[in-house]
Amino acid sequence: HMLVKGQDILLANAPISAVFREYVRHIGIGMLAMAGIIGLLSMSNVVGNVAKTVVSGLLKRNSDTQQALQRTQKDIPMPLIVSGIVVVILLFTVFFHTFFSQSILQTVLALVIVVVFSFLFSVVGISSIAFTGTEPVPGMTIFMIIVSALILGSTGMHGDVGITAILMMSAFLCTALGVAGNFMSELKVAHLLGATPRKMQQWQLVSATLAAVLSIGVLILLNQAYGFVGQGALPAPQAN
Known part of the structure; x- marks a missing residue:
């Protein structure tokens, strides 16, 4: 049974739109969210290895490392990449705090959510593209929407401002995942052709x-x- 316009009717007799709105939509969202969670858990070792690589790249002398590598293995120096990430994070923080946030706490929480999810899910997405050729962007994005809504909603962010803020954060993550996955596919082709990763x-x-x-x-x-x-x-x- 289900309620449709205040009437209790059998599920078999309910309109398709009502069944989709009350049941199918929620099941689909749950499946996509779980796909993101399962992907993150299954790639936890890869995430740890990437974090170690980033730290080691920052600690090593860049000139010595680059000279020891072949042309087809040279990347943009890690300190430069981290500097760019810091700049983007600062721009996001200023934008979010200016147009959406009602307190410092909301800004900090939004920043932590975006940074953590972008790093973790980008690694998962890249690994998924490399091994399977697909990337669970919808599941990861919906999972972030759910988490962001729960956390920021508990701090008092509601209404149109809250909806817009969470969608903006999700767009940030979705774009990061899409660009990372697309570039991973390009790197696979570049490896076959002998291109220079740094130039790409x-x-x-x-x-x-x-x-x-x-x-x-x-x-x-x-x-x-x-x-x-x-x-x-x-x-x-x-x-x-």
Whole structure:
């Protein structure tokens, strides 16, 4: 039995839309979230190895390390990568605190959630792409949405501001996963062709920056031309 517009009816006689809204949707979200959790647990050893690699790369002298490597094994220096990550984290913190946060606690919690999830899930996603050719981005993103909603909701972040903040955080994670997985696929091809990873990484940063700017510009133009709400609006602006 289920309630539809205040009436208790059999599940077999319920409208398809009501069954989807009350049952199927929740089951699907749970499955996607569990896929993210299982992926993280199964790749825990890989996450630990990546963390060790990052720490060792920061402690070693970069010049000696780069000279000892072949051209096809050279990457962007780890200190430079970490510096870029710190800059992005600072920009995210300022943006979140300015437009969404109501307290320092909310900003700190959002920062911790984004950094931890981005690092852990990016490693899991890259490993998944390398071994299986697929990446569980939806499951990981939905899992982060659930965790973020529970944690930030407990601090008093509600309403449209809370929804927008959590979606922005999830978009941050989803973009990180997508870029990491895509670049992993490119590196597999580059390994076969003998390309230099450092050059690919440099141009990947350029292309990611240009794509972010251009995609925002396209969305602004679509909003001005058609709008995203109201009559005649585009129902899915990203897809369009």
